[in-house]
Amino acid sequence: MPVPSKADLSQADAIVLFGATGDLSHRMLLPSLYFLDADGFLPAGVRIIGTARADLSRDAFAETVRQALDEQAEPVDADVWARFSARLGYVHADATSAEGLAGLAAALDGASAPLFFLAISPSLFIRVARALDAAGLATPGSRIVLEKPIGRDLETSRAINAALSGVFDESQVFRIDHYLGKETVQNLIALRFANTLFEPLWNSLSIDHVQITVAETEGVGARWPYYDEYGALRDMLQNHMLQLLCLVAMEPPADMEPDSVRNEKVKVLRSLRRFRRADATEKSVRGQYTPGVVVGREAAGYESERGGKSGTETFVALRADIDNWRWAGVPFFLRTGKRMPEKRTQIVIQFKPVPHSIFGSASLGDLEANKLVIDLQPDEDIKLTLMNKAPGLTKGGMRLQSMPLSLSLLSTYEGPGSRRRIAYERLLVDALHGDATLFVRRDEVEEAWRWVDGVADAWTEASLAPRPYAAGSWGPSGAFALIERFGREWNS
Ligand code: BG6
Numbered sequence: 001m002p003v004p005s006k007a008d009l010s011q012a013d014a015i016v017l018f019g020a021t022g023d024l025s026h027r028m029l030l031p032s033l034y035f036l037d038a039d040g041f042l043p044a045g046v047r048i049i050g051t052a053r054a055d056l057s058r059d060a061f062a063e064t065v066r067q068a069l070d071e072q073a074e075p076v077d078a079d080v081w082a083r084f085s086a087r088l089g090y091v092h093a094d095a096t097s098a099e100g101l102a103g104l105a106a107a108l109d110g111a112s113a114p115l116f117f118l119a120i121s122p123s124l125f126i127r128v129a130r131a132l133d134a135a136g137l138a139t140p141g142s143r144i145v146l147e148k149p150i151g152r153d154l155e156t157s158r159a160i161n162a163a164l165s166g167v168f169d170e171s172q173v174f175r176i177d178h179y180l181g182k183e184t185v186q187n188l189i190a191l192r193f194a195n196t197l198f199e200p201l202w203n204s205l206s207i208d209h210v211q212i213t214v215a216e217t218e219g220v221g222a223r224w225p226y227y228d229e230y231g232a233l234r235d236m237l238q239n240h241m242l243q244l245l246c247l248v249a250m251e252p253p254a255d256m257e258p259d260s261v262r263n264e265k266v267k268v269l270r271s272l273r274r275f276r277r278a279d280a281t282e283k284s285v286r287g288q289y290t291p292g293v294v295v296g297r298e299a300a301g302y303e304s305e306r307g308g309k310s311g312t313e314t315f316v317a318l319r320a321d322i323d324n325w326r327w328a329g330v331p332f333f334l335r336t337g338k339r340m341p342e343k344r345t346q347i348v349i350q351f352k353p354v355p356h357s358i359f360g361s362a363s364l365g366d367l368e369a370n371k372l373v374i375d376l377q378p379d380e381d382i383k384l385t386l387m388n389k390a391p392g393l394t395k396g397g398m399r400l401q402s403m404p405l406s407l408s409l410l411s412t413y414e415g416p417g418s419r420r421r422i423a424y425e426r427l428l429v430d431a432l433h434g435d436a437t438l439f440v441r442r443d444e445v446e447e448a449w450r451w452v453d454g455v456a457d458a459w460t461e462a463s464l465a466p467r468p469y470a471a472g473s474w475g476p477s478g479a480f481a482l483i484e485r486f487g488r489e490w491n492s
Pocket of ligand 1: 216235236345377
């Protein structure tokens with residue numbers, strides 16, 4: 001197959017949604033496409049063809065799309081809906097064989113640059129990619145978009161990637177990590193590389209440690225058949241959290257070209273210190289929620305949702321070390337869990353304290369080291385805490401206080417016509433135009449798995465079982481002991 005140039009992927013001329021009747025399409029993809037159309041980001045003439053096993057007419061499919069849109073907070077605009085619904089088509093297809101895709105081939109009607117979005121079980125990725133090839137649909141201008149998880153470990157992710165590369169060139173493969181579509185995640189790139197202020201401080205000389213927390217109030221619920229095989233390490237840490245870590249830790253890329261950015265992220269992943277057996281207990285904690293109360297409501301334990309005993313973690317906290325010049329000796333503490341007391345996705349860059357205090361006894365205990373707190377969810381905000389003088393008179397020197405300098409991104413979403421975008425909107429626009437900067441390259445996925453496999457192996461060797469924690473708490477007490485062991489504490 002000829003290697004497509006970037007120009008070949010300039011603009012898709014059709015979107016094919018595999019799994020068009022599923023949850024992801026319903027909640028995220030179709031609403032994202034509608035909003036893109038509303039805002040003029042969906043090129044004229046681009047059709048959206050839903051496919052699934054359900055035997056639906058085009059009109060019945062359009063009706064399910066309308067229902068999905070009606071469930072969104074934004075009211076559906078009659079003119080936009082008229083334009084958007086005219087783009088919709090539906091093909092009832094078995095996407096795992098060339099014969100099953102014959103109807104789709106006919107519906108594509110000569111489209112030379114279709115975008116295939118696989119919103120389906122990852123267990124079908126290989127078969128669908130091969131069926132697209134056999135049906136003659138994997139043309140040089142086409143592209144395939146996949147959702148995580150790309151495998152369950154290095155070996156299985158390699159098998160998926162190898163099968164994909166047998167059909168598509170790497171430049172045609174768009175692996176989604178929806179965190180990269182979030183506004184504040186991209187803002188992190190702007191903050192680091194569009195300001196001169198931080199870069200001279202962004203290293204082990206000035207930074208004491210970094211914390212990344214992704215806490216969710218929801219439990220696993222009906223998703224347990226998937227989740228039980230993956231757990232928090234593979235479901236969240238391998239992808240979303242390592243992506244955040246890469247964006248914090250990477251060197252300045254030469255430009256925003258896909259490979260420039262992804263080369264830098266891969267270097268970070270390669271510099272992650274491999275976990276050893278002793279690190280399992282020293283540098284990590286696994287947890288699993290038991291019944292409790294989350295945001296005032298009683299919540300069941302994981303095992304009762306699952307209907308039996310399980311050794312899967314719903315919480316993980318660990319210390320990662322990046323062995324390179326910039327980060328030597330700077331711990332990165334990562335923690336993620338389900339059924340936490342609040343939803344919070346946050347990155348904390350904790351700077352070092354001043355080397356010496358010139359302030360008198362009155363300020364003793366006031367002096368706090370600066371920190372940069374990047375909130376991704378539920379509210380988007382970037383705050384830099386700075387020390388300043390507390391107002392008023394004091395005996396024996398001045399009192400100090402820590403105050404945040406805030407970017408208050410929330411206010412950017414207020415006012416007519418502005419709203420918080422679904423992360424998929426950005427990613428769909430980029431995939432339509434062939435821009436892979438915010439997508440995950442093959443070697444990135446594999447390097448992330450290599451490191452995560454090391455953590456999982458260390459857990460197995462050390463027989464590290466998940467510790468119980470009550471739903472509505474911040475995880476097992478060991479998570480606090482972990483960070484305190486290294487002389488730090490979690491940002492509250
Ligand atoms: C998904 C995980 O990738 O991300 C889920 O599979 C998790 O378990 C979700 O709940 C979190 O996404 P967000 O955007 O709500 O933080």
